[in-house]
Amino acid sequence: MASSATVHAHAAPQGFIRKYIFSLDHKVIGLQYYFLALAAVFVGMFLSLLMRIHLIWPTAVLPLVGEIKPETYLQLLTMHGTIMVFFVLTTAPQSGFGNYFLPIQIGAPDMAFPVLNMLSFWTTFVAFVVMIAAFFATGGAPLHGWTGYAPLSALQSAGPGEQLGADLWITSIAIFCIASLMGALNFITTILDMRAKGMMLMRMPLTCWAWFITAILGLLAFGVLLSAGILLLLDRNLGTSFYVPLVVVNGQVMGHKGGSPLLWQHLFWFFGHPEVYIAILPGMGVASQLLSTFSRKPIFGYRAMVYAIMGIGVLGFMVWGHHMFMSGMSPYSAFAFSIMTMAIGVPSAIKTFNWLGTLLHAKIRLQSPMLFAIGFVSLFVSGGLSGPFLAQPVLDIPLHDTYFVVGHFHLIMGVAAIFGIFGATYYWFPKMFGHMMNETLAKWHFWLTFVGTYAIFMPMHYLGMAGHPRRYSQLTEVAYLHRLIPVQTFMTYAAFVTIGAQFIFVVNLFWSMFKGPKAADNPWEATTLEWTTATPPPHDNFGGHTPVVNHGPYEYNVPGAAKDFIMQTDPAGVTAH
Amino acid sequence: MGLALLVVIWLITFISTYFFIAKTWWLPHGAAAAARWIDGQFTLTYILMGIVFVTAQVALGYLVWKYRDRPGAEPVRYTHGNTKLEVIWTVLTAVLFVGLNLMGSSVWASERFEPAKPGSVPVEVTGMQFAWYFRYPGADGKFGATNPKLIDPSSGNESAIGLDTSDPAGKDDVVTGTMYLPLGREVDLRLRAIDVIHSFFVPAMRFKQDAVPGLEIHMHFTPTEIGEYEIACAELCGLGHYKMHGMVHVVSQEDFDKWLAQREAEKQ
Numbered sequence A: 001m002a003s004s005a006t007v008h009a010h011a012a013p014q015g016f017i018r019k020y021i022f023s024l025d026h027k028v029i030g031l032q033y034y035f036l037a038l039a040a041v042f043v044g045m046f047l048s049l050l051m052r053i054h055l056i057w058p059t060a061v062l063p064l065v066g067e068i069k070p071e072t073y074l075q076l077l078t079m080h081g082t083i084m085v086f087f088v089l090t091t092a093p094q095s096g097f098g099n100y101f102l103p104i105q106i107g108a109p110d111m112a113f114p115v116l117n118m119l120s121f122w123t124t125f126v127a128f129v130v131m132i133a134a135f136f137a138t139g140g141a142p143l144h145g146w147t148g149y150a151p152l153s154a155l156q157s158a159g160p161g162e163q164l165g166a167d168l169w170i171t172s173i174a175i176f177c178i179a180s181l182m183g184a185l186n187f188i189t190t191i192l193d194m195r196a197k198g199m200m201l202m203r204m205p206l207t208c209w210a211w212f213i214t215a216i217l218g219l220l221a222f223g224v225l226l227s228a229g230i231l232l233l234l235d236r237n238l239g240t241s242f243y244v245p246l247v248v249v250n251g252q253v254m255g256h257k258g259g260s261p262l263l264w265q266h267l268f269w270f271f272g273h274p275e276v277y278i279a280i281l282p283g284m285g286v287a288s289q290l291l292s293t294f295s296r297k298p299i300f301g302y303r304a305m306v307y308a309i310m311g312i313g314v315l316g317f318m319v320w321g322h323h324m325f326m327s328g329m330s331p332y333s334a335f336a337f338s339i340m341t342m343a344i345g346v347p348s349a350i351k352t353f354n355w356l357g358t359l360l361h362a363k364i365r366l367q368s369p370m371l372f373a374i375g376f377v378s379l380f381v382s383g384g385l386s387g388p389f390l391a392q393p394v395l396d397i398p399l400h401d402t403y404f405v406v407g408h409f410h411l412i413m414g415v416a417a418i419f420g421i422f423g424a425t426y427y428w429f430p431k432m433f434g435h436m437m438n439e440t441l442a443k444w445h446f447w448l449t450f451v452g453t454y455a456i457f458m459p460m461h462y463l464g465m466a467g468h469p470r471r472y473s474q475l476t477e478v479a480y481l482h483r484l485i486p487v488q489t490f491m492t493y494a495a496f497v498t499i500g501a502q503f504i505f506v507v508n509l510f511w512s513m514f515k516g517p518k519a520a521d522n523p524w525e526a527t528t529l530e531w532t533t534a535t536p537p538p539h540d541n542f543g544g545h546t547p548v549v550n551h552g553p554y555e556y557n558v559p560g561a562a563k564d565f566i567m568q569t570d571p572a573g574v575t576a577h
Numbered sequence B: 001m002g003l004a005l006l007v008v009i010w011l012i013t014f015i016s017t018y019f020f021i022a023k024t025w026w027l028p029h030g031a032a033a034a035a036r037w038i039d040g041q042f043t044l045t046y047i048l049m050g051i052v053f054v055t056a057q058v059a060l061g062y063l064v065w066k067y068r069d070r071p072g073a074e075p076v077r078y079t080h081g082n083t084k085l086e087v088i089w090t091v092l093t094a095v096l097f098v099g100l101n102l103m104g105s106s107v108w109a110s111e112r113f114e115p116a117k118p119g120s121v122p123v124e125v126t127g128m129q130f131a132w133y134f135r136y137p138g139a140d141g142k143f144g145a146t147n148p149k150l151i152d153p154s155s156g157n158e159s160a161i162g163l164d165t166s167d168p169a170g171k172d173d174v175v176t177g178t179m180y181l182p183l184g185r186e187v188d189l190r191l192r193a194i195d196v197i198h199s200f201f202v203p204a205m206r207f208k209q210d211a212v213p214g215l216e217i218h219m220h221f222t223p224t225e226i227g228e229y230e231i232a233c234a235e236l237c238g239l240g241h242y243k244m245h246g247m248v249h250v251v252s253q254e255d256f257d258k259w260l261a262q263r264e265a266e267k268q
Helices: A002-008 A016-021 A026-056 A070-089 A091-105 A114-136 A164-193 A206-237 A261-295 A302-315 A331-359 A368-384 A393-399 A403-433 A439-465 A479-515 B002-021 B035-066 B083-112 B253-267
Strands: B121-128 B131-136 B174-176 B179-182 B187-193 B198-202 B207-211 B217-221 B227-233 B245-251
Touching: A026 A070, A026 A091, A026 A114, A026 A403, A026 A479, A070 A091, A070 A114, A070 A164, A070 A261, A070 A403, A091 A114, A091 A164, A091 A206, A091 A261, A091 A403, A114 A164, A164 A206, A206 A261, A206 A302, A261 A302, A261 A331, A261 A368, A261 A403, A302 A331, A331 A368, A331 A393, A331 B035, A331 B083, A368 A403, A368 A439, A368 B002, A368 B035, A393 A439, A393 B035, A393 B083, A393 B207, A403 A439, A403 A479, A439 A479, A439 B002, B002 B035, B035 B083, B121 B179, B121 B198, B121 B207, B131 B179, B174 B253, B179 B253, B187 B198, B187 B207, B207 B217, B245 B253
Parallel strands: B121 B187, B179 B245
Antiparallel strands: B121 B131, B131 B174, B187 B217, B198 B207, B198 B227, B227 B245
């Protein structure tokens, strides 16, 4: 493995462009992905703020934005979902942190294919530009939701934004798929081929396991979405009928015949459900890493954690039909999808038990990364436990396509995954930028975000139970929604506070980058390889030598050891493992 | 900091749980036969998941507080886990989740595996941007043919769904914008959509089913209480999704017959 690593080493680049723009260095590329996601998350968050305002003050005329019409609301919702899922939740945890820390954590000088790595970032960047361009297309962005159900998404005349905007939307997603496929190949090869001597698979940090399984999910899922997207483009522009049967829109008979709207749903969710795990698995890896490090205790049940990640990965491909219980799909297949979905709760529960087990008899340092890891566990439990409701087709009769679903997936794949990103940021910031972040601001950020996100998303479950359908731009037409408006108002105010709190984070991030106190090489007294090298790491990560790994990733408070942690590269024989 | 976390996590847990237990917001009043079973399964799931939710959050808050690093803290207990415990909680959660699922599945099977029984009331539901139309087959019990070319949404009712007036079976078909149903009789729904996907959602009837262009989906439910109930569209269908609203009037058999006869008379 060491020999293959030297093959991949490349000289440090000279000049600004090769160093920071078209860089081959996985660390720079990781940061590029991170800042792309940061830009995207602010766009996505701004859109959600406009949506929240519109729900409460439907006639408000906003500065710059103007009046939000019902169709504008749907366009905001579509772009919010798409940007958040693809350019934030897929981009930051996997492509951002994965790119930066996967090679270092396994002791490699770079990713296996540096040029491919650069290409996948810039392809993602193009996808983002195309997505944003949809806002400026004639007719605006599409209004078909991030799930883009055909025929609504396949017919240019089905609504405002379904013309050029929708073409740009699906083109952007297709480009994103290509970028993700390249990234996935790179991750898988790097992990299989470039681990340092002694870095056995079962000695990898759980972050690496999560990135590994996520990459495999990405490889299998994005190819399907890419094909589905191309077929949709053909239906939209070349008159094919993959997804569109004979339909009549506004009294006009469309030229399509014989297509199946359910085909899109099957293909979309065959990607879409694994995508949930693509968003959350890296967060689980980060939470495990942080809980162990700041508990000063080995992760409880390392092997069980690895098997649980694998189990989630495998089962994740067998549950897509649970999004379609009300779609007209055979009720018998609902039976099978439902059982598999309940089964995926088992590895998720195993992970939760092991996180709690890690805290037992520990010595918990409540620094900011740890706060976010604890927040992650809490949110994962809250968001996860609404899963067994939605996994039962019979309960989808009242709950499907209501705010209950919106609350569920926001808590678990939205907020929990974001807490993973925040935890990772506070944890790895010193290594990436050589400075410490401000701990006081970090704690304010944590408390406001933790309480704020619960205040936004927990009430959604109540709305859903009361039958409040999602994607309603106005609450005036359906009488039983009227008494729910105070809940919506509460959520909007909570959103103001929570979104405001994110500026604390941004200020802390950029201020600390330049003005934060200098960071030591291992400020958290952690054990994994990134903490053995200089801060920030040199171009080849380990300054000319290849690390040799002698220990598992989470050796804290080993009886008989001199310190309360043993680094993975410490000489063997300090103690067992 | 440990104490603050305990307090905040516990508060979030207890406040969230309070609103579930107090049923401040709950499933709407059920007025169909299936409500009993669906609500029963919902309540069971909610009790079991509620117990897990409270236990896990309370434990999380407690552990974080109890084992916080502080002067005089107990030494860390070095362990890599416990296989026996792993097996126990794996089996327990598997039994809980799969068991719960099987119980729910029997309700699902009774609702969706069997077609409507003979003698039920046939009603066709057609969804289009942004209205619901309901068709009753009339005395002959047969729905007449429809033709996409005849669809004219601006004229409403018969023309809106493209009813072919040359088909004798369609002569006595009644098309309305409000749904009328007789009390206590099973309704044999036939769901269609002419443009994009819509979803026929009647919360009080515990009924939801997508209406999909190109498909004719048969479903059934039995209203058990006289009253007026709202229909909402539950699948994003375009800019007017939020106003794709309708009403179900559940009336006595007598009133239903009277209403239908009146509609027939208006047609002639």
